[in-house]
Amino acid sequence: MPTVLSTAPLSAADRAERWHEAVSGTFVPMDVHLLEEEPSPGTIVSNRLGSVHISRVQAGPQVVKRSKRHISRDDRNSLIVSLQQRGTTIKEQDGRESVIKPGEFSISDSSRLFRIKIEEEFSFTSFHFPREELQVRDEDLRALTATTFTGEEGSAALVATFLARMAREAESFDEGVGRRVATTALDLLVLLIDERHGRLASEGPPVTAASLDRVKEHVMRNLDDPDLSPSRIAEAHFMSVRYLHKLFQLEGATVSGWIRKQRLEQCRRxxxxxxxxxxxxxxxxxxxxxxxxxxxxxxxxxxxxxxxxxxxxxxxxxxxxxxxxxxxxxx
Incomplete structure (x- = not known):
């Protein structure tokens, strides 16, 4: 069941304090400054899939800051991916400033200072991943914070498509499926980071290899199904067909070719x-x-x-x- 926090029932005078509590409790401790004299209602709807915390946020203009004081008092170290649905966000971290518009996404690291400013009513969906589960170097991650990803091509498109669907269907997943979906999301983020640093080599990262292993196990269990196809396999693993093809390309194979080979081997036996x-x-x-x-x-x-x-x-x-x-x- 999702957790819903809303300031709608409160008076305008009480909304600022309650919203600050909601934001800091849902995400990580931050200062929140609302830019309206009479704050608009704000709502946060949260779900958890495995180790990933998903929150859909809708509110009015505001500025949030994470300072050294907040970081020293809070040992949670999260990677935060935010998909913008409405409004424009200005994000600052690691010496960069980016503008994130609807349909785009960005990455933040809670272990370092950041500032976010939104000057209009907005909505976005954020995904909090435990930093220790993301097997990438700190310097690689630091190079991509406060960067605008358009989600139109390459691994960025895979991440945007997968996370959007993950958020839409989060409430329907049972615990086991939720863990698998969260693991796949981590795989995609590693793929995105490696691609941006030019390291998408023939041997994928360990988490990508784990996704490929899970897909192959699924194929072997369903070889007798004549309708087994890349689109159905991708749907069963909550990934895009493009990402599925990328997984097999890392081994120099195609999805259909690998399925055909396994079927022929079983027939030959x-x-x-x-x-x-x-x-x-x-x-x-x-x-x-x-x-x-x-x-x-x-x-x-x-x-x-x-x-x-x-x-x-x-x-x-x-x-x-x-x-x-x-x-x-x-x-």
Whole structure:
């Protein structure tokens, strides 16, 4: 269940104090200065997925500051990603100032000073990640704070799309799914940081490899589903199709190619089993997601150099003459 904090029921005179308490309690301790003589109502709706705290904020003009005093009194060290939905935010940290407009996002680090100014009614969604769970160097993160990300291309687009959906559906996730979604969000942030520093090499970061492992496990459990596709796999893991393709590209593979290879390997194994004579080649192909026998035969021949029937005959021949000491050799 989400936690809702609102100053709407209060008088304008009481809203400033209650809003300061709500902001500091939800995020990290900060000074909050409202810019209206009669403050507009403010609302914060919060959910938690695993270790990630998600908050949807709507309020009027204000300035918030995190000072050395706040940092010394609070040992929480969070990475804060904010998706702007309405209004324009001016953010300062690490010697930079950025302007974040609707559809854009930015990163803040609670372990250092920052200042945020919003001169109009606004709404944004923020995501608080424990800093220790983000396996990136401090200097790499420091180089990207108070930076405007447009979310239109590359890893920034993946982050924006995924986080927006994560916030929309947070209330529907059970605890286990929530943890997996939070882990994927961390993977995406690492991917974004590595990409911005030119280190998106052939071996992805450890967290990216973990996402790929989870995807592969899902594929292996669902090889028999003829409708298994990149879009359905991405949906099951709460990631974009583009990000899914990036994961496999890190290994020099494609999603569909990897699925086809696993299906063919399962078919090749089953074709040599005693039950293969009774059920037939087409039934074995269907068992592993190949709905078209002709397509299966062509794919099998392209992969192994012989047809499924030829593979069966070769296996029976070698078994008949006692050559069972090892696996059959591909042509």
């Amino acid at each position: 089953d074709l040599l089993r005693p039950m293969a004579r009774e059920v037939g080649v087409a039934a074995i192909a269907r068992r592993w997601g190949f709905v078209n026998p002709s397509h299966f035969s062509r794919a099998f021949r392209a992969a192994y150099g012989n047809t499924p029937r030829e593979w069966q005959l070769q296996g029976r021949s070698e078994a008949r003459y006692g050559n069972t000491g090892g696996a059959l050799t591909d042509k």
